[in-house]
Amino acid sequence: MSVLQMILIALFIYLGAIGSIVGNTIGWYCLGRPLVASFIVGLIMGDVQTAMLVGVPLQIAYLANVTPGGAVAWDLSYATYIGTATALALKGTVASTPALIGLAFTGAGLGGVVGGTMWGIHYSLDVFLNRWAERLAEQGETRKMWMPNVLGGQAIGFLARFVPALAILAAINAAGSSSGLNIPGWFITGISTFGSMMAALGMGIILSFLVKKNIHWAIFLAGFVLVTYFGLNTMAVAVVGIIVAFIVYAADNRQEAF
Amino acid sequence: MAKTVSARTLRNSFNQWFFWNGCSQQAETMLGMAFGQSMSPVIEELYDSKEDRAAALKRHITLFNTESQVGSVCNGIAIGMEEQLANGIGTPESIQEAKVALIGPTSAIGDSLWVATIIPLLLTISLTLSQSLTNAPWIGPVLYMLVYPLGTYLLSWKIFRTGYKAGLEGVQQFMATGQLDKVMEAVTILGLIVVGGLTATFVNASLNLDIKTTAQVFDAATETYTDAVISVFNLDNLLNNVFPKIVPLALTLLVYYLYSKKNWKPIAIMGLILVLAVIVTIIGYIPGIGAFS
Numbered sequence: 001m002s003v004l005q006m007i008l009i010a011l012f013i014y015l016g017a018i019g020s021i022v023g024n025t026i027g028w029y030c031l032g033r034p035l036v037a038s039f040i041v042g043l044i045m046g047d048v049q050t051a052m053l054v055g056v057p058l059q060i061a062y063l064a065n066v067t068p069g070g071a072v073a074w075d076l077s078y079a080t081y082i083g084t085a086t087a088l089a090l091k092g093t094v095a096s097t098p099a100l101i102g103l104a105f106t107g108a109g110l111g112g113v114v115g116g117t118m119w120g121i122h123y124s125l126d127v128f129l130n131r132w133a134e135r136l137a138e139q140g141e142t143r144k145m146w147m148p149n150v151l152g153g154q155a156i157g158f159l160a161r162f163v164p165a166l167a168i169l170a171a172i173n174a175a176g177s178s179s180g181l182n183i184p185g186w187f188i189t190g191i192s193t194f195g196s197m198m199a200a201l202g203m204g205i206i207l208s209f210l211v212k213k214n215i216h217w218a219i220f221l222a223g224f225v226l227v228t229y230f231g232l233n234t235m236a237v238a239v240v241g242i243i244v245a246f247i248v249y250a251a252d253n254r255q256e257a258f
Numbered sequence: 259m260a261k262t263v264s265a266r267t268l269r270n271s272f273n274q275w276f277f278w279n280g281c282s283q284q285a286e287t288m289l290g291m292a293f294g295q296s297m298s299p300v301i302e303e304l305y306d307s308k309e310d311r312a313a314a315l316k317r318h319i320t321l322f323n324t325e326s327q328v329g330s331v332c333n334g335i336a337i338g339m340e341e342q343l344a345n346g347i348g349t350p351e352s353i354q355e356a357k358v359a360l361i362g363p364t365s366a367i368g369d370s371l372w373v374a375t376i377i378p379l380l381l382t383i384s385l386t387l388s389q390s391l392t393n394a395p396w397i398g399p400v401l402y403m404l405v406y407p408l409g410t411y412l413l414s415w416k417i418f419r420t421g422y423k424a425g426l427e428g429v430q431q432f433m434a435t436g437q438l439d440k441v442m443e444a445v446t447i448l449g450l451i452v453v454g455g456l457t458a459t460f461v462n463a464s465l466n467l468d469i470k471t472t473a474q475v476f477d478a479a480t481e482t483y484t485d486a487v488i489s490v491f492n493l494d495n496l497l498n499n500v501f502p503k504i505v506p507l508a509l510t511l512l513v514y515y516l517y518s519k520k521n522w523k524p525i526a527i528m529g530l531i532l533v534l535a536v537i538v539t540i541i542g543y544i545p546g547i548g549a550f551s
Contacts, residue, residue: 019280025327025410028280029377030403035385039399052388052395059385060460063378065524074525109528116525126284133291133319140311142302145319146274149291153282186543189550194535196462197509201527203457204513209374210449211514219447223454228502234386237455241448249444 001045001089001173008044009085010165012037016077017161018119021154032077034058034084041084053097054087054104055080061105061198064205078115078161082168083108089176093183102191105198107172114168118160125156219244261304261344263337263422270299272418275333276411279326287321293333294319300337304344314340317350323361325368330414331429332360334421356426363433371438372410375445380406382452461506463534466542466549467493494549509534 001009015022016032030036038055042048058080065076086107087100094100132148211217226232226240263271275296282291297318305311324332339353380402388398421429432438468489475486497504509531516522516530542550 019283021278021281023277024280025276025414026407029327029373029410030407033377033381033402035381035388036399036403039396042396048396052398055399056385056389056395057460059381060456063381064374074528109532112525123284126282127286129282129284129291130286130319133294134316137294137315137319138312140308140315142298142311142315145291145295145298145315146278149282149295150278153291157281186539189542190536190539193463193539194532197531197535198528199457199460200463200506200509200513201524201531203453203461203510204527205517205524206374206378206449206453207510207514208518209370209378210446210453212446216446216450219450220454220457223451223456224458224503224507225454226451227455227458232455233390234452234455234459235390238383238386238448238452241451241455244451245444245448248447249440252440252443 001085001169001176005044006166006169006173009041009081009169010162012040012044013077013081013115013165014158014161016081017075017115017157018077019122019153019157021150028077032080034062034076034080037077037080038084041081041088045085045088047088050088050091050100051084054084054101057101057195057199058083058104058108059202061202063202064209065202074112075115075119076112078118078165079108079112082111082114082165082172085169086110086172089172090183092176094188096188096192098192098196099188101195102188102193105195106191111168114164115161118164122157122160125160126153129153261341263300263303263341267299267303268337268419268422271296271333271337272330272415274299275326275330275418276414287319288323289326290319290322293322293336296333297336297340300340304340313350317354320354322357324364325373327410327414328368328372328417329360329364330418331421332357332364334418334423335360335426335429338422338425360426367433367438371442375442375449377406379445379449379452382449382456386452457507457510458503461503461510463505463509464494464538464549465497465505466538467491467547468549469547470551492549 012031014020016027016030016037018024018028018032020027022031031040035055035058038051038058039048042051042055045051062074062076062080065074083104084107087104090103091100094103129148129152132152133145136144136148207220211220223237223241226237227234232240275292278295279289279292283289294315298315301311301314301318305314318336322332336353336357339348339356342348343350343353384398384402386398387401388395391397424432469491470487471490472485473488474483475488476482477484494505501507513527513531516527517524522530542548545551
């Protein structure tokens with residue numbers, strides 16, 4: 001990674017964080033999603049193909065990463081930008097795709113913990129901005145109300161995210177370019193196993209959002225056996241799902257649709 | 259003449275909310291400062307004296323929280339009520355009460371419908387595209403980057419205007435019709451089928467138990483018996499013959515159980531998956547009974 005590449009990735013880590021300057025819709029819910037994050041890292045590092053190889057499994061594992069009540073224990077933006085960058089920087093040291101995915105999850109674990117800590121700092125320091133906002137409100141300064149929120153909040157947010165991200169990326173880069181780096185085979189097997197098991201995290205948690213009655217388990221299993229018994233790919237399963245959803249909706253509305 | 263909020267101010271207020279609602283999130287007032295900021299152009303238009311503006315600003319920087327994309331309905335409702343107040347209808351207290359009353363339901367609908375259903379579903383469709391189109395995996399993220407922000411902006415703006423026009427009662431009436439529930443059920447079924455397919459495709463886990471023995475094997479090429487290592491009992495093959503991919507399914511159901519019934523945090527479950535991965539890797543390396551040995 002060149003210095004410019006590291007700066008760009010660190011910048012996107014900040015933009016994809018919760019409550020960044022571009023708003024949560026474009027930031028946290030778009031730039032911060034692993035699918036998009038890995039694509040952007042791929043663009044910056046000039047290897048979209050490899051980046052998407054790790055981006056899809058990362059997205060599946062963290063599909064259920066939501067933030068009810070603003071409780072960010074796991075910072076997805078930090079995790080997936082660092083994770084993809086780790087996989088791309090160290091790809092010369094491993095041979096197989098599962099190993100590459102394992103590297104990405106290892107990097108994501110490191111990044112996520114640092115990001116979660118940084119979010120905690122941001123969240124605590126922002127409290128002091130309330131005094132500024134109260135003072136402006138007292139004066140009836142309608143045109144300055146953006147300052148504590150955007151200026152103050154983002155100065156703290158940017159420093160808490162951009163600077164540590166740059167430090168981590170520099171460390172990964174140093175590891176990747178040191179010629180003596182020789183990752184043992186058992187470690188590669190271990191992280192590959194971890195990477196392929198992590199998809200269960202996203203699927204299991206998303207199920208707890210979706211399953212509301214017992215019949216829902218049967219529908220979930222139907223999707224499962226469409227792959228295991230009938231050998232459909234995920235796109236075909238999605239098409240079947242859309243058809244069934246339409247039928248259920250029509251039946252719910254008691255329309256004479258068929 | 260009755261005071262009204264101009265269309266330009268409405269759009270200005272919405273944009274300030276849409277882009278900067280999370281800028282200064284914290285434990286004391288949550289999104290309070292951001293809400294105050296988005297109300298400031300409205301307050302400037304409705305009130306002329308410094309005292310009136312100060313009073314209005316102060317009641318909008320207090321504690322407020324919601325899922326901000328669907329929660330733009332609260333901003334719309336608050337603007338409608340503030341407009342009425344400027345014309346002498348209602349009280350400042352009723353605006354506060356409405357805002358506090360909206361925190362719960364808008365957070366719940368926003369988190370369950372938008373954040374926990376629509377976003378994962380759209381991501382699933384996009385990543386399926388990336389997975390299927392191996393020569394052009396960029397199509398998935400590009401599709402998501404176009405559809406999600408644009409669609410959410412338009413929807414959030416429509417919800418904001420609905421809140422402004424229909425007011426608190428109008429919005430509550432819509433929520434009571436049950437139309438939302440029917441859409442939710444259909445979307446849930448689509449989600450369940452797709453999640454079932456993704457689980458079978460992407461979750462991989464094996465127990466790596468493969469008991470081997472050394473036996474005399476007839477080698478057809480040389481027509482002699484030679485010593486060879488053969489598998490006697492391969493647990494993963496046995497289980498997959500009973501029900502294909504039963505171990506990944508069991509792991510997924512374990513995550514479900516720990517998250518929704520035992521209230522484990524995702525990071526704790528991740529730690530457990532790491533421990534399980536270490537255990538099955540070690541089993542795999544045990545001489546004689548491991549799959550890798």
